[in-house]
Amino acid sequence: MSAVLEVTGLRKVYEGGGRRVEAVGGLDFTVPAGQLACLVGPSGCGKTTLLKCVAGLMRPTSGSVRLAGEPVTEPPPDMAVVFQEYGRSLFAWLSVADNVALPLKEKGVPRARRAELVRRALADVGLSDAAGAHPWQLSGGMQQRVAIARAIAYEPRVLLMDEPFAAVDAQTRAELEDLIRGLWQRLGVTVLFVTHDIDEAVYLGQRVLVLSASPTRVQDDLAVDLPDRRDQLTTRGDVRFTELRARVYARVQAAKRGERPAPDPSAPPAPAPR
């Protein structure tokens, strides 16, 4: 299956205030349609910068991003982003339903269709009852569910997530991870999920891309050959999960030290697209 997302020679250098930081340094990868790929890398390695470039929110210094073959030069209509800071991404004065509806309004989706998409998305994230509430009346986990509902109501081809669960407690995080896997399986959307949490990357992904320290590059690209049906207890207790986690951990450590590990002959081949 062809790649829906192509990142080629992507480089981003920040300059200003007498400081020059090469955050992303010549990065190449593609994501096939329908894949759930996780990006994991050391703190400060350039994950957010990369995602902003992929989302068309930031111009790269050089290189390109293509979505379904088209160059991304501004936020594309068929891409949605969920950020870590749900508190800042929701509008406090709008109801939950209106928050979810807002991007659809901007996209020009007719009112009746909008109402249907909002209803479905809120049902998908288990928040039908909270449609009339305001974000500040909800827990952090519920607010992040609203942000996810807003993203999926938009019916994106690609869903980008930047450490979306970093600010919620462990139990809520586990629930949200399962929610994302469930939505991904049901909707068939392509997901690029950025996290610094190795366990989360292995639990969620079909594939884990390990990023090097800044200026970041793809250090490794591992297939996650765990069964498609995952649950927090069984999957995390699986010997294969522990092996993959140890392998990703070792590679993130190597990335921090700036080492390039030798290719692993026992690593499974890249996963087939769904």
Ligand SMILES: Nc1ncnc2c1ncn2[C@@H]1O[C@H](COP(=O)(O)OP(=O)(O)OP(=O)(O)O)[C@@H](O)[C@H]1O
């Ligand atoms: N607007 C900016 N101007 C200058 N430098 C920046 C800017 N944004 C990020 N940087 C620098 O680019 C590098 C990568 O930052 P980025 O936020 O992309 O990393 P990250 O991997 O997402 O970090 P974390 O894991 O801590 O969230 C850092 O050295 C950071 O200081």
